[in-house]
Amino acid sequence: MTSEKKFKNNKKNYKAKPAGKQKQWTGKKESVKYTEKKKTDFKKNTAPKGEQKKAAPKKTEAKKPATKSLCPVHGKCGGCQLLDMPYEQQLKRKQTEVAKLLKPYCQVEKIIGMDDPFHYRNKVHAVFGHKKDGTVISGIYQEGTHFIVPVDECLIEDQRADAIIRDIRGLLKSFKIKTYNEDTGYGLFRHVLIRTGYHSGQIMVVLVLGSPILPSKNNFVKALRKLHPEITTIVLNVNGQKTSMVLGEKETVLYGKGYIEDELCGKTFRISSKSFYQVNPVQTEKLYGKAIELAGLTGKERVIDAYCGIGTIGLIASDKAKEVISVELNFDAVRDAIANAKRNGIKNVRFYNNDAGVFMRQMADAGESADVVFMDPPRSGSDEKFLSSVITLHPKKIVYVSCDPTTLARDLKYLTKHGYKARRAIPVDMFPATEHCENCALLERK
Numbered sequence: 001m002t003s004e005k006k007f008k009n010n011k012k013n014y015k016a017k018p019a020g021k022q023k024q025w026t027g028k029k030e031s032v033k034y035t036e037k038k039k040t041d042f043k044k045n046t047a048p049k050g051e052q053k054k055a056a057p058k059k060t061e062a063k064k065p066a067t068k069s070l071c072p073v074h075g076k077c078g079g080c081q082l083l084d085m086p087y088e089q090q091l092k093r094k095q096t097e098v099a100k101l102l103k104p105y106c107q108v109e110k111i112i113g114m115d116d117p118f119h120y121r122n123k124v125h126a127v128f129g130h131k132k133d134g135t136v137i138s139g140i141y142q143e144g145t146h147f148i149v150p151v152d153e154c155l156i157e158d159q160r161a162d163a164i165i166r167d168i169r170g171l172l173k174s175f176k177i178k179t180y181n182e183d184t185g186y187g188l189f190r191h192v193l194i195r196t197g198y199h200s201g202q203i204m205v206v207l208v209l210g211s212p213i214l215p216s217k218n219n220f221v222k223a224l225r226k227l228h229p230e231i232t233t234i235v236l237n238v239n240g241q242k243t244s245m246v247l248g249e250k251e252t253v254l255y256g257k258g259y260i261e262d263e264l265c266g267k268t269f270r271i272s273s274k275s276f277y278q279v280n281p282v283q284t285e286k287l288y289g290k291a292i293e294l295a296g297l298t299g300k301e302r303v304i305d306a307y308c309g310i311g312t313i314g315l316i317a318s319d320k321a322k323e324v325i326s327v328e329l330n331f332d333a334v335r336d337a338i339a340n341a342k343r344n345g346i347k348n349v350r351f352y353n354n355d356a357g358v359f360m361r362q363m364a365d366a367g368e369s370a371d372v373v374f375m376d377p378p379r380s381g382s383d384e385k386f387l388s389s390v391i392t393l394h395p396k397k398i399v400y401v402s403c404d405p406t407t408l409a410r411d412l413k414y415l416t417k418h419g420y421k422a423r424r425a426i427p428v429d430m431f432p433a434t435e436h437c438e439n440c441a442l443l444e445r446k
Ligand SMILES: C[S@@+](CC[C@H](N)C(=O)[O-])C[C@H]1O[C@@H](n2cnc3c(N)ncnc32)[C@H](O)[C@@H]1O
Pocket: 275, 276, 277, 278, 306, 307, 308, 309, 310, 311, 312, 313, 327, 328, 329, 330, 333, 354, 355, 356, 357, 376, 377, 378, 379, 403
């Protein structure tokens, strides 16, 4: 059956169907404790050299010795480029950069920042390896290399996750489990991925191995749970490929449900290991709130939620829309999305597992229309197939959620050349201490 037919056939029944029925969808702890006092210091820190000129510090400040970075691996791990810049200054910098990029299209509103820009990441990844003397280390690859920068504690990650990772290092030692060597392909233990629920407190630990057998598996799980009873699920993922991807295809649930749940904007969401979920739960609620406000829904609209992930934006918007059609490429995310519609008792949303561009082209070719399109593509932005199909579908409003203002500007150029006007753009600081900035933009049909 062609996808076009699938679309037509499903027209009458916009219910989320169960997944099965959706067949047609094509170191010893050398840790530095960061106390509240240090957090205050962070806010008062002088900017890095390059920034000091711009910030024109007072003469007395300029005479002070350079402030040591808050993080022992700052500059080595490749993340947190803005870590030592006072938060207000980070926000100003992002505001200016976004305004510059979006200037040809519309004015940019005031950036939405955080009250506490620390430990916001609900998704934490650590690569495992060992030193020449056999000591197990975990951390992050130095950018562009396979050299592991050991990390004990990270200022932007959930501290519960960091504590679990440190203890897993100890368990590898006691269980005599070898870490995987990227160059030779020998060894077993590759990565740990942790997801934490901000409201639910649930924690998922994904152990990524180079091959499927974890020695003394049951005892290992028991020992980990004893150290961290707060863990609600443990998943074993197998990645035997020489690849920069963290997760492999095959997974077995070792303990618990195999996913976590969390709340966003009053709804509950199930999140499994391979599905996308925004990393900053506090800012996500603000972002989604703005996106839905920009859409100005009245309850009568036919809405498309493109690149929907686990269904979040569409499901949150569904109360204010007549119907929502959601599309997502990742099958696991779609499975979560269907479960999420059910657990929230939502019946006017329907999910498609497809490439968003292909799906939208099929809708456009089938003469379909939409009132509002939410689009939230990956960092690379959207493609012409998608954008040209949106134009054909002729929605009154497009709400573009973007994690890269450069690709947002590129796509705005296309849309504004083809009958749309950018009305509003709101930066949301989803990634404090880093150079990245999320944005939400409203386009209206001229
Ligand atoms: C930035 S995330 C947004 C997800 C969701 N809107 C949210 O806020 O959680 C982008 C999503 O697009 C999906 N994706 C990537 N390429 C895609 C494509 N070509 N077609 C459809 N979905 C795609 C990814 O799997 C991911 O779930």
